[in-house]
């Protein structure tokens with residue numbers, strides 16, 4: 300069982316699970332199509348689900364169970380995920396997948412099994428092995444209410460270590476900018492560092508998304524000041540915004556200046572190679588096509604090496620750096636959530652851990668005992 304990319308006649312792509320003879324697994328294929336079309340999920344979401352479900356089906360086969368009957372044994376699946384590689388080489392003494400990865404795979408399996416219940420492929424009793432609280436439900440509760448049981452606690456969930464945000468430091472960013480030989484590369488670094496854009500969001504930007512004007516009303520946009528719009532689309536370079544909800548991200552003068560320099564650099568592009576995409580190949584062939592997500596990582600790898608940094612800077616480190624800077628400057632969880640395009644506010648709260656200086660300041664703001672009070676006389 301492996302995950303494969305499928306292109307529909309309309310050009311829309313999604314990922315599915317194929318067996319050794321390249322045939323899709325019917326129920327899984329229907330579920331992944333539902334995620335892509337019925338739920339308007341991103342192509343990358345179906346990719347993640349397909350990889351998880353391929354592992355699930357592989358494990359079911361290894362224990363000789365049909366996936367419909369595997370519910371009571373999912374605890375073993377959690378262990379299998381932690382200690383077995385995809386290729387059957389026997390158990391590993393050290394974990395091959397961490398708690399976060401295992402929980403992500405289990406979330407995909409639960410989603411698939413819930414869909415199977417909704418479609419009548421599986422008895423709704425199957426949900427009781429997935430969630431701890433379902434046995435508390437009264438029989439008269441309608442299925443629709445059961446289907447909204449995200450709030451129930453999953454039975455199969457490993458405790459995850461506290462999230463660590465690995466920021467690029469200001470010195471590292473300055474070194475990257477200094478090592479960049481082209482205005483385009485300085486804009487790429489700056490857009491992630493000063494606006495917190497994800498890699499897919501940056502590479503999916505079109506010229507019409509950039510509103511770097513004091514007033515964009517002539518463009519039919521009422522958002523004041525320089526900003527850009529993050530919009531999810533299906534792009535030929537496989538760059539995609541994660542969230543289906545569009546958002547606006549304000550730009551500061553430094554980002555606007557860097558963009559203007561890039562526009563001037565790009566003006567020399569042959570008219571045949573013009574593109575509506577903002578970030579395109581300028582110095583490698585094919586010229587003018589939107590940059591691939593892997594190409595952006597390669598660029599940061601080259602810049603990190605040229606700047607002689609002791610570690611390679613990855614796109615998400617620049618985004619973390621932005622979020623941490625906003626939090627340090629007093630940004631609140633709801634502001635961070637909107638700026639970063641998080642689905643859940645808990646994702647934004649990891650940036651709000653107070654620094655030692657803020658903790659010291661919080662204590663210093665408490666009034667000190669005044670002379671003459673009983674406890675200061677001793």
Ligand SMILES: [Zn+2]
Nearest residue numbers: 510515520522
């Ligand atoms: Zn706008």
